[in-house]
Amino acid sequence: xxxxxxxxxxxxxxxxxxFLLTRVSDSGYVFVRNGKDHSxxxxxxxxxxxxxxxxxxxxxxxxFVEFAATKSMMTGxxxxxxxxxxxxMDTADWLLGELAAFxxxxxxxxxxxxxx
Numbered sequence: 001x002x003x004x005x006x007x008x009x010x011x012x013x014x015x016x017x018x019f020l021l022t023r024v025s026d027s028g029y030v031f032v033r034n035g036k037d038h039s040x041x042x043x044x045x046x047x048x049x050x051x052x053x054x055x056x057x058x059x060x061x062x063x064f065v066e067f068a069a070t071k072s073m074m075t076g077x078x079x080x081x082x083x084x085x086x087x088x089m090d091t092a093d094w095l096l097g098e099l100a101a102f103x104x105x106x107x108x109x110x111x112x113x114x115x116x
Contacts, residue, residue: 016061016099020069021047023098031091032080034072043079043091065095 024031024044031043038046050068051058058064070092071078079091 013060016102017051017058017064019102020061020064020095020099021051024069024095027081029084030082032082032088034075034077037082061099062096065092065099069095 021044024047025041027040029040031038031040033043033046047068050073051064054067058067069079070090080088081091081094082088
């Protein structure tokens with residue numbers, strides 16, 4: 001996996017963006033871009049290319065979602081995700097939810113740490 005272009009490797013921001021890219025590529029969902037279906041891996045690759053394109057503007061995971069995973073630069077159409085049950089939602093909304101869950105999980109105390 002390529003390192004993040006504008007973020008220091010190992011930073012919290014880099015970790016969160018890499019989590020989002022991995023979540024997309026491993027999801028197995030269909031991503032709809034400009035009315036065409038794309039595989040999860042293709043969607044992640046597209047987001048990586050956009051991340052590279054906007055490397056100077058992206059400083060947070062939320063900016064990554066805004067610049068690389070929200071809408072087409074050419075048409076302005078929003079990216080969508082289609083789940084296995086056929087329902088769809090905006091990819092940006094799904095990713096922000098995944099980011100919130102990741103942060104919540106990361107900030108939760110580990111049971112092993114609480115056990116004497």
